[in-house]
Amino acid sequence: xGALWEVVKQAYGYLAxxxxxxxxxxxxxxFLYSRDRKQSIRLAMDVTMVFLIGSVAGLFNQLFGGSFGFxxxxxxxxxxxxxxxxxxxxxxxxxxxVRIVRVIWRIGFFVLAVLYVILLLIGLIRTIVHV
Numbered sequence: 001x002g003a004l005w006e007v008v009k010q011a012y013g014y015l016a017x018x019x020x021x022x023x024x025x026x027x028x029x030x031f032l033y034s035r036d037r038k039q040s041i042r043l044a045m046d047v048t049m050v051f052l053i054g055s056v057a058g059l060f061n062q063l064f065g066g067s068f069g070f071x072x073x074x075x076x077x078x079x080x081x082x083x084x085x086x087x088x089x090x091x092x093x094x095x096x097x098v099r100i101v102r103v104i105w106r107i108g109f110f111v112l113a114v115l116y117v118i119l120l121l122i123g124l125i126r127t128i129v130h131v
Contacts (some may be wrong), residue, residue, distance in 0.1 A: 016054040019116065032130040045109045052112040059119040063126070073112070080104055 015022050027044035031037065057069030080103045089095045 010052070012054065016051045016058070019048050019051040019055050019113075022051050042106075045106060049105055049109045049112070052109065052116060056115050056119060058122060059116065063119060063123055064072050073108075077104055077108055080107075 023044045027040050028046045030040040030043050034040065053070065053073055057073055060069035060072070061067055081100050084100050084103060085095055085097070088100065
């Protein structure tokens with residue numbers, strides 16, 4: 001069981017380094033199977049989000065010398081979900097947790113994709129300047 005866990009961790013680490021790869025693989029696989037472009041993009045976004053969380057958290061921790069990256073992302077997502085749930089309850093009179101999780105997950109994809117590019121550029125610039 002320990003060896004399997006190490007393989008999973010290694011695979012996640014490699015895929016999280018460049019999250020475009022899992023996006024492309026999932027998109028192409030789903031599109032070739034279903035021929036539905038929207039469904040393929042949504043599934044690719046959902047799967048890639050898992051890798052973006054780890055990647056952005058790792059970049060944040062490495063650049064700013066801490067270990068708060070993952071917990072910071074989780075905290076922001078929870079706060080946004082609470083705010084969105086409150087807004088939904090006030091406007092519609094009911095609370096739909098599935099819809100809130102879906103919205104937070106998809107918005108998180110775009111935010112983390114932008115943060116990934118920004119943090120990656122900051123890391124590259126720091127590396128080039130310090131060499």
